Amino acid sequence: MQTELQKMLGLELPIIQAPMAGVQGSALAIAVSNAGGLGSLPCAMLDIGQIRDELGRITEATNKPYNVNFFCHQPPAVDARREAAWRNALKPYYDEFGLDIRDEAPVEDRAPFGAETLEVIQAFSPPVVSFHFGLPADDLLQAVRAMGSKILCSATTVEEAKWLEAKGVDAIIAQGLEAGGHRGMFLSEDVTTQIGSFSLLPQVIDAVDLPVIAAGGIADADVVAAAIGLGAAAVQIGTTFLLCDEATTSDLHRAALKHPSAAHTALSNRFSGRPARGIVNRIMRELGPLGDDVAPFPRASIALGPLRKAAEARGLTDFTSLWSGQNASGCREIAAAEMTRRLAQKL
Amino acid sequence: MQTELQKMLGLELPIIQAPMAGVQGSALAIAVSNAGGLGSLPCAMLDIGQIRDELGRITEATNKPYNVNFFCHQPPAVDARREAAWRNALKPYYDEFGLDIRDEAPVEDRAPFGAETLEVIQAFSPPVVSFHFGLPADDLLQAVRAMGSKILCSATTVEEAKWLEAKGVDAIIAQGLEAGGHRGMFLSEDVTTQIGSFSLLPQVIDAVDLPVIAAGGIADADVVAAAIGLGAAAVQIGTTFLLCDEATTSDLHRAALKHPSAAHTALSNRFSGRPARGIVNRIMRELGPLGDDVAPFPRASIALGPLRKAAEARGLTDFTSLWSGQNASGCREIAAAEMTRRLAQKL
Numbered sequence: 247m248q249t250e251l252q253k254m255l256g257l258e259l260p261i262i263q264a265p266m267a268g269v270q271g272s273a274l275a276i277a278v279s280n281a282g283g284l285g286s287l288p289c290a291m292l293d294i295g296q297i298r299d300e301l302g303r304i305t306e307a308t309n310k311p312y313n314v315n316f317f318c319h320q321p322p323a324v325d326a327r328r329e330a331a332w333r334n335a336l337k338p339y340y341d342e343f344g345l346d347i348r349d350e351a352p353v354e355d356r357a358p359f360g361a362e363t364l365e366v367i368q369a370f371s372p373p374v375v376s377f378h379f380g381l382p383a384d385d386l387l388q389a390v391r392a393m394g395s396k397i398l399c400s401a402t403t404v405e406e407a408k409w410l411e412a413k414g415v416d417a418i419i420a421q422g423l424e425a426g427g428h429r430g431m432f433l434s435e436d437v438t439t440q441i442g443s444f445s446l447l448p449q450v451i452d453a454v455d456l457p458v459i460a461a462g463g464i465a466d467a468d469v470v471a472a473a474i475g476l477g478a479a480a481v482q483i484g485t486t487f488l489l490c491d492e493a494t495t496s497d498l499h500r501a502a503l504k505h506p507s508a509a510h511t512a513l514s515n516r517f518s519g520r521p522a523r524g525i526v527n528r529i530m531r532e533l534g535p536l537g538d539d540v541a542p543f544p545r546a547s548i549a550l551g552p553l554r555k556a557a558e559a560r561g562l563t564d565f566t567s568l569w570s571g572q573n574a575s576g577c578r579e580i581a582a583a584e585m586t587r588r589l590a591q592k593l
Numbered sequence: 594m595q596t597e598l599q600k601m602l603g604l605e606l607p608i609i610q611a612p613m614a615g616v617q618g619s620a621l622a623i624a625v626s627n628a629g630g631l632g633s634l635p636c637a638m639l640d641i642g643q644i645r646d647e648l649g650r651i652t653e654a655t656n657k658p659y660n661v662n663f664f665c666h667q668p669p670a671v672d673a674r675r676e677a678a679w680r681n682a683l684k685p686y687y688d689e690f691g692l693d694i695r696d697e698a699p700v701e702d703r704a705p706f707g708a709e710t711l712e713v714i715q716a717f718s719p720p721v722v723s724f725h726f727g728l729p730a731d732d733l734l735q736a737v738r739a740m741g742s743k744i745l746c747s748a749t750t751v752e753e754a755k756w757l758e759a760k761g762v763d764a765i766i767a768q769g770l771e772a773g774g775h776r777g778m779f780l781s782e783d784v785t786t787q788i789g790s791f792s793l794l795p796q797v798i799d800a801v802d803l804p805v806i807a808a809g810g811i812a813d814a815d816v817v818a819a820a821i822g823l824g825a826a827a828v829q830i831g832t833t834f835l836l837c838d839e840a841t842t843s844d845l846h847r848a849a850l851k852h853p854s855a856a857h858t859a860l861s862n863r864f865s866g867r868p869a870r871g872i873v874n875r876i877m878r879e880l881g882p883l884g885d886d887v888a889p890f891p892r893a894s895i896a897l898g899p900l901r902k903a904a905e906a907r908g909l910t911d912f913t914s915l916w917s918g919q920n921a922s923g924c925r926e927i928a929a930a931e932m933t934r935r936l937a938q939k940l
Contacts, residue, residue, distance in 0.1 A: 404856055423770065424789040438859035438873065438882060442771040442789035444819065445810035445919035449856070452922065463792035472791065472819040509751055509796070512785035526785065535785060572792035575799065 251417055251457040251479035255374060255396055256311050258282030259590040260474060262419075262459060263582070264484030265315030265376065266427060266569065267291045267356075269499065272303040273492040274582055279310040281583035283590075284374065284480075286313040290356050294366050301370045313374040313398070314367060316359035318382050318432075319520075322542035331539035332549055339529075339553050339565070349552040356518070356544035358382070364389055374398060379520075380432035381413055398459065400430030403439050407450045407458075419482055420450040422462025426485045426571035428522040429513065437513055437521055437536065444476070451477045465576035471592040483589060485569075486576040490585050498563050502527075508574040517550065517567035519543030528564035598764055598804040598826035602721060602743055603658050605629030606937040607821060609766075609806060610929070611831030612662030612723065613774060613916065614638040614703075616846065619650040620839040621929055626657040628930035630937075631721065631827075633660040637703050641713050648717045660721040660745070661714060663706035665729050665779075666867075669889035678886035679896055686876075686900050686912070696899040703865070703891035705729070711736055721745060726867075727779035728760055745806065747777030750786050754797045754805075764804040766829050767797040771810025773832045773918035775869040776860065784860055784868055784883065791823070798824045812923035818939040830936060832918040837929040845910050849874075855921040864897065864914035866890030875911035 249260050263278040265288035275285030287304060289297050297314075304312050333347060340347045357363075359382045367375070368389075375390050376398040382390075390397060396416040401407035407418050421430050422443025429440060443462040451458050457479030464470055464481045473481050488495045488503055495503070502508060502525050513521040514535035520543040521536060529550075533539075540546045554565040578585060596607050610625040612635035622632030634651060636644050644661075651659050680694060687694045704710075706729045714722070715736075722737050723745035729737075737744060743763040748754035754765050768777050769790025776787060790809040798805050804826030811817055811828045820828050835842045835850055842850070849855060849872050860868040861882035867890040868883060876897075880886075887893045901912040925932060 422789060424792045439857055441858075441919040442769060442791070442810050444789070444791045444816060445771045445812070448812065448816060449920060449922055463789050465792070465795065468823055469791060469795060472823050475822065476815055476819050510786055511788075572788040573796060575796055 249457065249474070249479040251459070254416065254457070255284060257284055257480070259586065260480035260593070261470070261586050261589050262286065262313065262480050262482040263487055263586070264427075264461065264482045265313065266484050266488070268567075269488060269495045269569065270493045272300040272307075274487060274490065275312055276304055276307040277490075277492045277582035278487075278586050279304075279308045279312045281586035282310070283586040284311055284313050286315050286376065288315045289363065290315070290317040290378075294362055297363065298366050298369070301367065301372070305370060311373040313376050314372040315376045315378065316363060316382075317356055317379050318377050319356075319358050319379045319543060321358060322545065324545075325542055328538070329541050329545070332541040332546060335533055335539045336549055336553060343553060343556040345552050345556055350548050359386065361386070368393060371395065376419070378428065378430045381410070381415070387413065400461070401450060402429055402431045402446070403433065403441070404449050404453045406431070406433050407454050409433060411454045411456055415456070417457040417459055417479060418450060418454060419459045419461050420446045422446050422460070424463025424572040425461055426511070426523045427569045428518070428520055431521075443473075447473065447476055447478060463571050463573045465571075465573040467589055467592040470589050474593060481589075485571040485574050486589070487582055487585060488570070488574075489577040489579045490582040491580065492582045498558060498561070498566060499568055502563055502568045503570060503574050503577050508570055511570050511572055515540055515543075515546065517546060519546035522567065522569065523571060525568035525570050527566065527568060596804065596821070596826040598806070601763065601804070602631060604631055604827070606933065607827035607940070608817070608933050608936050609633065609660065609827050609829040610834055610933070611774075611808065611829045612660065613831050613835070615914075616835060616842045616916065617840045619647040619654070621834060621837065622659055623651055623654040624837075624839045624929035625834075625933050626651075626655045626659045628933035629657070630933040631658055631660050633662050633723065635662045636710065637662070637664040637725075641709055644710065645713050645716070648714065648719070652717060658720040660723050661719045662723045662725065663710060663729075664703055664726050665724050666703075666705050666726045666890060668705060669892065671892075672889055675885070676888050676892070679888040679893060682880055682886045683896055683900060690900060690903040692899050692903055697895050706733065708733070715740060718742065723747075723766070725775065725777045728757070728762070734760065747808070748797060749776055749778045749793070750780065750788070751796050751800045753778070753780050754801050756780060758801045758803055762803070764806055764826060765797060765801060766806045766808050767793045769793050769807070769809025771919040772808055773858070773870045774916045775865070775867055778868075790820075794820065794823055794825060810918050810920045812918075812920040814936055814939040817936050821940060828936075832921055833923040833936070834929055834932060835917070836924040836926045837932050838927065839929045845905060845908070845913060846915055849910055849915045850917060850921050850924050855917055858917050858919055862887055862890075862893065864893060866893035869914065869916065870918060872915035872917050874913065874915060
C-alpha cells in the first residue's frame with residue numbers, strides 16, 4: 247500500500263535518506279534513490295560549482311526521484327562580544343595544542359539558499375527540494391515551486407508545522423528531538439520547545455492537512471513500521487546510513503558510532519553555533535554542550551577549525567562534530583541500497 | 594494475545610496507570626484496575642497512616658492486581674550554600690507577594706522507601722510494587738520479593754536497565770524523555786543522558802532479557818499499539834489520565850492542561866530539586882527551568898511552598914508544578930475506566 251506522499255513523489259518505498267552535510271555526497275543519494283527510496287543531496291556546505299557537479303552526477307546515475315537540501319538561516323551580523331567570548335573559551339585548548347589563537351579556519355560554506363543556488367538548480371529541476379531552518383523568501387520559494395519541484399521542510403513543533411502549511415509546502419518533516427545533526431527549529435531558539443518523535447508526529451498529523459514525514463531516532467525496520475502505522479507518510483532517516491559504504495563519514499566518526507559511548511549524545515551549539523545532536527565529546531563535556539559564549543551560526547567553526555584539525559591529526563575527536571541521533575544501534579557497514587531495503591522490510 | 598507481562602501480573606489489558614504523586618490517590622488506581630489495567634498508588638507524598646488507609650481502600654474496592662509506588666532517593670544532607678542560593682533566587686518573588694522570606698512550607702513528605710513503609714505494605718502484600726529513582730537497599734528489596742510482589746522499576750538509559758536486571762527486578766519501565774513528572778534517573782544526574790521513548794524502548798529491549806514497559810508521551814490508542822508493536826510488554830501512561838474524573842488534579846492544573854500552551858513543557862528542578870517535566874510557567878521562564886541555585890530534592894519545595902500557596906490563592910500558576918508529558922492531547926474529562934478501555938482499543 248502506497249502512502250499519498252509516495253504517489254506524489256513517485257517513490258517505491260517511503261524511506262527518505264536524510265541530507266547530512268559533511269558526511270555524504272551524491273553517492274549515498276544515488277544509491278538510496280536507485281534502491282527505491284528518496285536519496286538526498288545536502289548542499290549546506292557545498293559551493294555553487296560543487297552543487298552543479300553533484301547534481302550532474304546524480305542525474306547521470308539515476309532517473310529516480312531525488313531530493314536537494316538547503317539551509318535557510320539568516321547569515322548573522324558579526325557579534326564582537328560573542329566572537330571574543332568564544333575565542334576566550336577556546337584559548338586554553340589553543341595553548342594545549344600549541345596553536346596561535348589568531349589562526350582561523352575558513353568558515354565552512356554554510357550559505358543559505360539564495361538567487362545563485364536557485365539558478366544552478368533550475369538547470370536540473372530536481373523532483374524534490376527540502377529546506378532546514380525554515381524557508382527561503384517568498385519569491386525564491388515561488389521560483390522553486392515553478393520548477394515543478396515538490397517542497398519539503400522540517401518542523402520541530404506544531405507551531406512550525408502550521409506555519410509551513412500556511413506557506414504552501416507539499417509535505418512536512420516532523421523532526422523529533424532524537425534526530426542527529428542540526429535542529430531545524432526556526433520560530434524559537436528555546437531548545438525546551440523540542441519534543442520526542444512519537445509525541446511530535448501525532449500532534450503534527452492532527453494539526454495540518456499535509457503528508458507528515460517522521461524523523462528522529464528511526465533506527466530499524468520495526469520503528470519504520472511503527473511510524474508508518476501512526477500515520478507518517480514516510481520516514482526520514484540519517485544516522486542509520488552513516489556507516490554505509492557510500493557515506494563519506496570519517497574514520498574517526500565511524501569509530502565513534504561503533505563505540506558503546508555513542509549511546510550518549512547531546513544537543514550542542516559548540517560546533518556551528520546552532521544546536522545540533524552529536525555524540526558527547528571533550529568540548530561538550532568541558533564547556534557544556536550549550537552556551538552563549540560561542541560565535542553565532544555558522545561562525546563557531548571558524549575558531550574551532552584549527553583545534554579540530556590539530557586534534558584529528560592526533561587521532562582525537564575532542565573538537566569534532568560527531569553527529570548522531572539517539573539510536574545508532576541500526577548502523578551497519580553495508581551498501582546503502584541494502585540498508586534502504588532492510589528499513590522497508592516490515593512494511 | 595497477551596504479553597508475557599500480562600500473564601505474570603494477571604492483567605487483562607497491558608495498560609499501567611502511571612503513579613502520579615500529588616494528583617491522584619486510590620480512586621484512580623481502583624478505577625483502572627477494575628477496568629482491566631494496572632492501577633497505581635503513588636506513595637511518595639503520603640505518610641505511613643495515609644499509605645495504610647489508601648491500601649485499605651484499594652483492597653476493599655478491587656480484587657484485581659494493583660501497583661504501589663515508592664521513591665528511592667537518598668535524602669540529602671542540608672547544603673547551606675544551595676539553600677541560601679535558592680532563598681536568594683526566590684527573594685524578589687517573596688517581596689512581590691508580600692511574604693516573609695523566613696516563612697517555610699512544611700516539606701512535602703517525599704520519604705524514600707524504608708523499613709516503616711515495608712512494614713505497612715507487608716499487611717497487604719500488594720501484587721506489584723514499583724520504584725522510581727533506583728531501588729531500595731538489598732535487604733528491603735529482598736523483603737518485598739518475599740511478600741510475593743512483582744517488582745518494577747524505571748530505567749531512563751540502557752545502563753540503568755542493565756543495572757536493574759542485575760538486581761533482579763521482574764520488569765523494567767523504560768521512561769522516555771517525553772514523560773511528565775520526575776525523571777527516574779539514578780545512575781547519572783546529567784539530563785543529556787535522557788532519550789526519547791522510541792529510541793529508548795528498542796535499545797532497552799535489546800539490552801535486557803526482561804519484559805520492558807514503554808513510558809513517556811504515550812497519549813492515545815495508536816501510540817499504545819505502536820509501542821506494543823515494537824515489543825513493549827505493556828505501556829505506562831500518566832498524563833492522559835490527568836483530566837479523568839477520579840484524578841485529584843487541581844482546577845488550575847486542569848485548566849493548564851486544556852490550554853494550547855500545554856504543548857510547551859520542560860524539565861525543571863525548580864519545584865522539588867530534581868528534574869521533572871511540567872508545563873512551562875513563570876518560574877521556569879524567569880529563573881530558567883534547570884539550575885544549581887536550588888535546594889536539593891526534595892527540599893526545594895520548602896521555600897517555594899509559600900509562594901505557590903500565595904499565587905494559587907490569586908488564581909496564578911506561577912510557582913505550581915504543572916506536571917505533564919510532551920503530549921497532553923489525549924487528555925479527556927471522562928471516567929478512568931473508559932479511558933483505560935479506549936487506550937487499549939487498537940490492540
